[in-house]
Amino acid sequence: MTQGSSLSRFRRVLDPVVRRLGFLLVAGAIILAGESRGVRAETITVTHWGGQFYGVPYAVAMEKGFFKKNGVDVTGILTAAGGGTAVRNTLAGGIPFGEVSLAAAVQAINSGQKLIIIGAGSWSVADQMWLVKKDSPLHTIKDLFGKQVAYTAPGSVSNMLILMALKANGMTPQQVKLVPAGDLGANISAVGSGAVDAGFSDELIIAQNKELVRPLFMVRDVLDPRMMQTVMITTAEYAKSHADIIKGLVNSRREGLAYTLDHPDEAADITAKAYNNPHTDLFRDHIRELIKENYWSDGRLDYPAMNHMVEGLQITGQIKGDVDWPKYVDTSYLPADLRPTQ
Known part of the structure; x- marks a missing residue:
């Protein structure tokens, strides 16, 4: 077999591979370009x-x-x-x-x-509050002395607010039992079940459950509500x-x-x-x-x-x-x- 015929045969075998590879590269480039132009x-x-x-x-x-x-x-x-x-x-x-x-x-x-x-x-924090059962004997933040008070999670906004509210009213965290209860649903459930005496909430929760709970105190009534x-x-x-x-x-x-x-x-x-x-x-x-x-x-x-x-x-x-x-x-x-x- 001559060198020319061998080269010709090699090209016949290689050309489809090159064309296929070229197609894949172009297709891949189109896909990548589409992804870069689009949103993910x-x-x-x-x-x-x-x-x-x-x-x-x-x-x-x-x-x-x-x-x-x-x-x-x-x-x-x-x-x-x-x-x-x-x-x-x-x-x-x-x-x-x-x-x-x-x-x-x-x-x-x-x-x-x-x-x-x-x-x-x-x-x-103008809409934030702590709530109690509607028939609770508690009526002010000072009534929380010795009581179990729920908030959402350590380091959360509600954690900071209850500490600041207690301090503003001459109380310390050691004078209540603070309980991280979870989200707002968990807080109202804890209050409703009697697991805690008061829980963190907002005005919407009160509006949806006004037959069961009532506000104990609004944060805006005890602190400047302008807080990040x-x-x-x-x-x-x-x-x-x-x-x-x-x-x-x-x-x-x-x-x-x-x-x-x-x-x-x-x-x-x-x-x-x-x-x-x-x-x-x-x-x-x-x-x-x-x-x-x-x-x-x-x-x-x-x-x-x-x-x-x-x-x-x-x-x-x-x-x-x-x-x-x-x-x-x-x-x-x-x-x-x-x-x-x-």
């Missing part, structure tokens, strides 16, 4: 999703397509009972982004977690490598909040559906009240409100002195008009 379905974390109202802007953003418009398709929200659980869920989510309690975020960062606070969530309840967090590494996604999430939440403020009843209906709750009338009333209380931040941070919440950590001795916020916060992922001016 992901999950994020919002503390007490389905129970409390930190999640309203996110529910609206999902329903109205704001996430997709901003380049990230959030199709699911992971929930948590508060505190460190929310931080852990954030790290386990499809995107390591979550709205968690400020106290939990500070504690996680202090423990060495490479997290950053990138923006504000809820900056009022929740903040948006992510990991420093993820934010650096996926800045567009983080900015897209922040912008989507902002747009969800703006839509809520302009269309409160529709936002209430969207949230009730997302929370699988049939009480749309109560959701409408509650969201209108929260708007009056200026409950949600558009993302901008309020350092005095953050320091106010940190007082709870100081009371427990979990931190000493003030928080050096520049070591915890990176506002570069906020829109320019929400960043603090120098």
